[in-house]
Amino acid sequence: MVMLSAWGKLGAFPHTVQYLSDREALRDVICGAPLKGLAQGMARSYGDVCLNPDGLLWNTCGLDRYIAFDEQTGLLRCEAGVLLRDIQRLMIPRGWILPVTPGTQLVTVGGAIANDVHGKNHHVLGSFGDQVRQLRLLRTDGELIDCGPDLRPDWFAASVGGLGLTGLIVEATLQLRPVAGPWIEAENVPYGNLNEFFELADGSEAAWEHTVSWIDCMCGGRGRGIFMRGNHAPKMDRPLPASRNLRVPFDPPFSMVNKLSLRPFNTAYFSLQKWRSGRSVVHYEPFFYPLDNILEWNRMYGPRGFFQYQSVVPRESGREAVSAMLREISRSGEGSFLAVLKTFGHREALGMMSFPRPGVTLALDFPNRGARSHKLFARLDAIVQEAGGRIYLAKDARMPREVFEAGYPRVQEFLQYKDPGISSGLSRRLMGV
């Protein structure tokens, strides 16, 4: 038994960990296990979706072999534990790139599928699951299930965004896309309020592939921020940036993100970015994965950890809902530095339990302050529910069951595909199994 926590560090829980390595020997580990298990990759999800307290964890980081790559079609077949970072670093110099990646590349292919992660280009290419051509599941009864968009599509729809609950994802075939090089032509545009944000977001959809924004949530419902957009640049000869890794070297005794630090921090960041606004050419790593260079950044929230609250609300009610959430946060005196506001494209995700949907998504992090945090979340929940939205399961550690059921109406259909030998902290909390 080892004590393990998720990225939010909200608590450490006992797990029995089994390390997977040989994809042909998985049945020996996962079939007939005495306890329920759960696959875990890099444990970058924030709450209990990647934990299975008192149960088994099947660590997939050793399932990290490529199986085949077709230079003509860009189809990459690999084991589920391969890191997105390793695919990017191997393939970009060869002219191929993962079409969709989340805000960190330190996640496994299996984790990216199980959470159907999205990136900054949702309005162009959808989510990670839209790039998967086939995947292989191993059920705890020993059955192997190959599925894809045209092959047992019901199993595919259950497993993409299926939180690892439909079986162990053993391998996947991903469609890569051609890319000229590692460079992004980026532009930062400051905005003064939410109306300006929505104008920028809508105005950028046609001409810009990647869009996201940082929002200063300390200035009430107004919502100023920095809108960032980018396109893949044509081939160019530039020196690659030197890799530098910082690390948060210790666990501070209290959250470094707090009332005293937040307002000056946000003001300084906004001013700096406003001053640096305009166009530039940047390497894809700092553009897509700005925090990956700061190892263990989650430690800065102190020993009690932090929550990430990410919701999506439909466009029709989006402006009002986002504004109302920002007002609530301001009123509560709680706050967030890593606040991200972004619009999704007009497409429903293919997974039964996928998070992305047409609308606008707001992601906020809050140091864990116990009851005070939960009171704020309850008020945010009410706004999200009223607006007909949902909360991202990869980030969640606390939502009540009724909010979950309202946000994920296909859960009963999904549960028909759940593997009875698999369970997670989240599945027990929200689905009762």
Added chain:
Amino acid sequence: MRKKRVIIGATSAIAEQCARLWVSDAAELTLVGRDLARLERQAADLRVRNPAVVIRVLTVDFMDASAISSLAEDVVQRSEGGIDSVLIAHGSLPDQGSCEKELVACRDALAINALSPVLFAEAFAGHFAVAGKGTLGLIGSVAGDRGRKSNYVYGAAKGLVDRYMEGLQHRFAASAVRAVLVKPGPTDTPMTAHLKAKGMKLADPGNVASAIVSGMARGSAVVYAPAKWRLIMLVIRHLPRMVFNRMDI
């Protein structure tokens, strides 16, 4: 020049990481192991990483001296112009308690960790001696530096390998053949999964592999990986017996 390299025990976690480092600029990689299907899976992975490298897989009985001898012959024959390096990476961490209770376990542990690597090394050393060049790497262990009650059968096997490599280095001192003994500390591999499950801090196999690859490129006599183990083992080796025997390690 692009090198031709051989890895014995290629499916072991550290060897697999070495292969991934070497594949970026090798000409040929020959993977030797016991399980053909696993070797093929590894070869497929390496071919995706660099389609330009020729990758071969071979299986052999790791305890059969004559089979090992003809395997080495075969590998050298197939590579035009001979091979540049061999890494002997196989091994298995036995349970010390079982070795004490069952002599069969004790014998098997000595055989796979001492006898077998020496047979491979001797087979390839003969070819390097003829060619007058080449680098032979062998993975020992910090456990070979001093016998301890918690794993002295394994330690004894690794100690034998240590003395053997010392001899090879002496034999080849006047030539361009290099014998490199690598001594990893406890490393995060399937072999040590039971230690990790208990929460023990283990070295990353990728980092250990980097130390092996650079150590073999330099031709260093002894490589500790991670390097801090050189100092730790220096202290452990020089502790007076009176002190050492009271320690619970």
